[in-house]
Amino acid sequence: MAAISDVARLAGVSKATASRALSGRGHVAPATRLRVEQAAAQIGYVASPDAASLVTGRTKTVGVIIPHVNRWFYGEVLEGVERTLLAAGYDLMLYHVGAPGAERDRVFDYFLKRKRVDAVLSVGIDLEASELASLDQRDKPVVLLGGSGTGAARLAIDDRAAGQLATEHLLHLGHSRIAHLAGTGAAANPHAVPGARRRGFLEAMSAAGLTPAGRADVLEAEMSLPGGYESGLQLLGHPGRRPTAVFTASDEMAFGLMRAADRLGIAVPGDLSVIGVDGHEYAELFGLTTVEQDPGAQGATAVGVVLRLLGEGPDADPLPDSGAPLPTRLVVRSSTVRLAR
Amino acid sequence: MAAISDVARLAGVSKATASRALSGRGHVAPATRLRVEQAAAQIGYVASPDAASLVTGRTKTVGVIIPHVNRWFYGEVLEGVERTLLAAGYDLMLYHVGAPGAERDRVFDYFLKRKRVDAVLSVGIDLEASELASLDQRDKPVVLLGGSGTGAARLAIDDRAAGQLATEHLLHLGHSRIAHLAGTGAAANPHAVPGARRRGFLEAMSAAGLTPAGRADVLEAEMSLPGGYESGLQLLGHPGRRPTAVFTASDEMAFGLMRAADRLGIAVPGDLSVIGVDGHEYAELFGLTTVEQDPGAQGATAVGVVLRLLGEGPDADPLPDSGAPLPTRLVVRSSTVRLAR
DNA sequence: CTGAAAGCGCTTACAG
DNA sequence: CTGAAAGCGCTTACAG
Numbered sequence: 001m002a003a004i005s006d007v008a009r010l011a012g013v014s015k016a017t018a019s020r021a022l023s024g025r026g027h028v029a030p031a032t033r034l035r036v037e038q039a040a041a042q043i044g045y046v047a048s049p050d051a052a053s054l055v056t057g058r059t060k061t062v063g064v065i066i067p068h069v070n071r072w073f074y075g076e077v078l079e080g081v082e083r084t085l086l087a088a089g090y091d092l093m094l095y096h097v098g099a100p101g102a103e104r105d106r107v108f109d110y111f112l113k114r115k116r117v118d119a120v121l122s123v124g125i126d127l128e129a130s131e132l133a134s135l136d137q138r139d140k141p142v143v144l145l146g147g148s149g150t151g152a153a154r155l156a157i158d159d160r161a162a163g164q165l166a167t168e169h170l171l172h173l174g175h176s177r178i179a180h181l182a183g184t185g186a187a188a189n190p191h192a193v194p195g196a197r198r199r200g201f202l203e204a205m206s207a208a209g210l211t212p213a214g215r216a217d218v219l220e221a222e223m224s225l226p227g228g229y230e231s232g233l234q235l236l237g238h239p240g241r242r243p244t245a246v247f248t249a250s251d252e253m254a255f256g257l258m259r260a261a262d263r264l265g266i267a268v269p270g271d272l273s274v275i276g277v278d279g280h281e282y283a284e285l286f287g288l289t290t291v292e293q294d295p296g297a298q299g300a301t302a303v304g305v306v307l308r309l310l311g312e313g314p315d316a317d318p319l320p321d322s323g324a325p326l327p328t329r330l331v332v333r334s335s336t337v338r339l340a341r
Numbered sequence: 342m343a344a345i346s347d348v349a350r351l352a353g354v355s356k357a358t359a360s361r362a363l364s365g366r367g368h369v370a371p372a373t374r375l376r377v378e379q380a381a382a383q384i385g386y387v388a389s390p391d392a393a394s395l396v397t398g399r400t401k402t403v404g405v406i407i408p409h410v411n412r413w414f415y416g417e418v419l420e421g422v423e424r425t426l427l428a429a430g431y432d433l434m435l436y437h438v439g440a441p442g443a444e445r446d447r448v449f450d451y452f453l454k455r456k457r458v459d460a461v462l463s464v465g466i467d468l469e470a471s472e473l474a475s476l477d478q479r480d481k482p483v484v485l486l487g488g489s490g491t492g493a494a495r496l497a498i499d500d501r502a503a504g505q506l507a508t509e510h511l512l513h514l515g516h517s518r519i520a521h522l523a524g525t526g527a528a529a530n531p532h533a534v535p536g537a538r539r540r541g542f543l544e545a546m547s548a549a550g551l552t553p554a555g556r557a558d559v560l561e562a563e564m565s566l567p568g569g570y571e572s573g574l575q576l577l578g579h580p581g582r583r584p585t586a587v588f589t590a591s592d593e594m595a596f597g598l599m600r601a602a603d604r605l606g607i608a609v610p611g612d613l614s615v616i617g618v619d620g621h622e623y624a625e626l627f628g629l630t631t632v633e634q635d636p637g638a639q640g641a642t643a644v645g646v647v648l649r650l651l652g653e654g655p656d657a658d659p660l661p662d663s664g665a666p667l668p669t670r671l672v673v674r675s676s677t678v679r680l681a682r
Numbered sequence: 683c684t685g686a687a688a689g690c691g692c693t694t695a696c697a698g
Numbered sequence: 699c700t701g702a703a704a705g706c707g708c709t710t711a712c713a714g
Contacts, residue, residue, distance in 0.1 A: 003707060014685045019709060026710085029683055046454045050391040050400065051707035054690045059391065061434075069419045075411030082410070082437045086444075091452065093402075094435045096423045103427075111432065113387045115691095225623055259626055282566055285600055344691060355701045360693060367694085370699055392691035395706045456707095 002045045010039035022047065053115075061091040062306055063117035065107065067124055069096060071224070072252065072280050073295050077123050077145065080299025088307055093117055097125055108134050119306045122147060123299070126192045141309035145302040148192045153309070155302050158325035159193050162291045163200025165330055166247045166275045169289070171208050174339035175245035175273060178205065181231050181257060183223040183249045194223065197249050197277065223249055228256025236264050236272070244339055245273040251280035251290050258286065258335070273336040287334035298326055343386040351380035363388065394456075402432040403647055404458035406448065408465055410437060412565065413593065413621050414636050418464050418486065421640025429648055434458055438466055449475050460647045463488060464640070467533045482650035486643040489533045494650070496643050499666035500534050503632045504541025506671055507588045507616045510630070512549050515680035516586035516614060519546065522572050522598060524564040524590045535564065538590050538618065564590055569597025577605050577613070585680055586614040592621035595629055599676070614677040628675035639667055 008018040013032060020026040021036035022045075028036075039045075053059045062085055068074045078094075085092045093116065095107050108131050112120060119141040127149030135142045136151065144154040163180075170178050180201045183194025190199055198218065205211060219235055221227035228248055236242060237260075248254040254276035261268050268274055276283070279292030349359040354373060361367040362377035363386075369377075380386075394400045403426055409415045419435075426433045434457065436448045449472050453461060460482040468490030476483045477492065485495040511519050521542045524535025531540055539559065546552060560576055562568035569589055577583060578601075589595040595617035602609050609615055617624070620633030 004709095005707080015707090016686080016709075017684055020684085023709080027683060032683080044454075046451075046456075048395070048456045048707055050394045050456065051690090052709070053391040054389070054395060054692085054707080055709045057690080069410065069423070070413065070416030072411060075409075075416050078410045078435075079437060082435060086436070086448070086452070091457065092435045094419075094423060094433045095427070096420060107427070110387075111427070115387075115389045115391065116432065225626060229626055256626070285566060285570055285597070345693095346691080356691090357693075357702080358700055361700085364693080368699060373699080389691055392706090393693070395691080395708085396693045398706080 002043045004045070004047065006043055007036060007040045007045050010043065011036045057115075058310075059091075059116055059118050060089060061093055061117050062303070063093045063095060063112055063120045065095045065097045065112075065120065065122050065125055067097055069094075073250075073278060074124060076295035077299040077302075080296035081121065081123075081303050082299075084300040084303035088303070088312060090118075090307075100128070118310055119143070121145065121302055121306055122149070122152075123302075124193070125149075126189070127152075141306060143302055143306050143309070145298055146193060148189075153305055155298065155305065155326055157293050157328050159196035160200040160203070161325070162277050162293075162328055163197035163247070163249075164204045165200070165328075166277060166291050167201045167204035169275060169330060169332070169336065170245040170247060170273060171204065171210075173245070173273065173336060174341070175243075176208070176210055177241065177243045178210075178245045178247060179217040179219070179235055179243040181228060181235070181246060181248040181253050182218055182220045183253075184220050184227075186218075186220055186249070194220070194249055201247055217243065221253070223253055225252045225256040225259075228253030229260050230256070232257035232260030233264070236260055236266055242266075243272070245275075245336070248274065248276045251276035251278040251283050251288060254288050254290070254335075255280075255282065255286060258288075269335050269337040273339075275336050279331065283331070284333065289333045289336040290331055291328050292331045293326065293328045301326070343384045345386070345388065347384055348377060348381045348386050351384065352377045398456075399459050399651075400432075400457055401430060402434055402458050403644070404434045404436060404453055404461045406436045406438045406453075406461065406463050406466055408438055410435075414591075414619060415465060417636035418640040418643075421637035422462065422464075422644050423640075425641040425644035425648075429644070429653060431459075431648075441469070459651055460484070462486065462643055462647055463490070463493075464643075465534070466490075467530070468493075482647060484643055484647050484650070486639055487534060489530075494646055496639065496646065496667055498634050498669050500537035501541040501544070502666070503618050503634075503669055504538035504588070504590075505545045506541070506669075507618060507632050508542045508545035510616060510671060510673070510677065511586040511588060511614060512545065512551075514586070514614065514677060515682070517549070517551055517680075518582065518584045519551075519586045519588060520558040520560070520576055520584040522569055522576070522587060522589040522594050523559055523561045524594075525561050525568075527559075527561055527590070535561070535590055542588055558584065562594070564594055566593045566597040566600075569594030570601050571597070573598035573601030574605070577601055577607055583607075584613070586616075586677070589615065589617045592617035592619040592624050592629060592631055595631070595676075596621075596623065596627060599627065599629075610676050610678040614680075616677050620672065624672070625674065630674045630677040631672055632669050633672045634667065634669045642667070 004018050008015045018036050021028045021033040121143050123145045125147040132149050142152040146156045182198045186194035186198040189195045219231040221231035254274050276290045283290050345359050349356045359377050362369045362374040462484050464486045466488040473490050483493040485493050487497045523539045527535035527539040530536045560572040562572035595615050617631045624631050
């Protein structure tokens, strides 16, 4: 394995000069630089990042913690994060973090505590105070994309507004009997994503002088297709009064709900209007109206913040206003129509 | 940042002893070990992996290269890989590798060439000879899960057999006019996944004395839902004779095809039987018959091979027979029925 | 512009 | 069972 000393010897300079020539830090005579570069190329020299990290204290690695990798939204984010990180010459260390428990503790207490990452990007995770404290203690930048947690830079769409907009769209179409399929924990934790979307729903309803008629109109389930399907069957299969429109907390839930409607012989949008949140890649094909967001771009933006906190990039580049929510837009397709009277 | 010298001082031992006590390598008196452990816990000491790597030459990190993270199959694999790697105390460095080109070269020439990973796990990538050579040169284990490439340990289902089985299932139900939606490049590269599945299809057809009637019966498209939708419209919208059954190279393609059929007023399975490959999480909900595989388990198995090549785990643990294909099974649901006569 | 030297934080023969 | 010393492969003040 070629070391920098080999390069130095071949180029007839000291290790220090070779290092400077290759890294671009410090002044080196152009002719010398050329000789060093040729020597390096000749023996296929690649610097050992570990050795460099040891002295610089920087690993050029960002740790990404994420609750699912096989869910559309997170996959998109991850792809945007990876692309942006690699373009900046950074490695991406991936950590899948589930529900609180031993495995999760291990990620925080062991993997993230070591000096292996320069920063942590937390995607869609509800960070507990102790976890955030443990990260802060390391004195490394922590950036949150979605999820919840206080004290770190956080980027997110306005989930409450998204829920409100989706609901208002349905109200605007003349619906009044509107149900909501919320994500798990929506009622218990009003500040996490499911809770915020649910609040938007409730606020829009009460602003319209409508209160969901009892608990039956807000069901909680996993924000996945099966979650939407199961809770959809529960909602639509009930012999009582049926809603004419449903706002689901995610597009995947909406797909499940549509499937459930199909099974029960309920036509969308004839008998039932459906709106989701996300802008899932399948939404267009299914004609799903949705409040769209761009997870890939969000991942790229979040990495941009991480990089700036690490002092990379144009010096003067200011941090984006993390107070401003990430963009969303209403995309109306065929799943929502004016209520027939 | 606490260093091992701090631990040593606090425990009243040398750095060498502290290192041995903490790592468990080499003999240390039980009482000494206890004192060192308490000292470490007291100051929250965590060893620097970079420093350790420098001397041991091992990074306890595996590089994973993958062509998509936001496709169901790959997401599942990645989750299985991540879980298994973390359980073994390894970090996962993620590299998204696309079509040949500058970005892809950068991953091989820069990121993977450094001494940062102990092994490389390539998931579903068709590795070129030069790329494989570049990895081999590093003298690190390389394991392939799916995809193609020669000279490295490779785990995969038998894609040809999967294509054959799917086709035979349709033949068995009395279908003879059967079309195939293949993945991109199937005809050009018979040894990569799309090509192997296509070969299985063609072999089963000719064994039954049937030849697909011209090119129209084998279309190529992206192995995604939109790919299946577009090529499905092309196939089913054609005014000529229509197939009574279709074998799609993936479940996601099948979903797209079913959507296309729906749009054209063709009933599944009444007018058209459909079978896919994968065992996608949505397959059950859509009633899709499929040749199921378990990507999560495959990822875990592949990591097992990597770990054994790295000398981890029970010594005597033999390598699994990489000649034997990974398991698949036919799951019959409502999308395939006997041809009405 | 260049070099000699120190040092980043560990682990591992080598002695004892 | 334990310690002193060397060294992994770099980078960075410090001189010159």
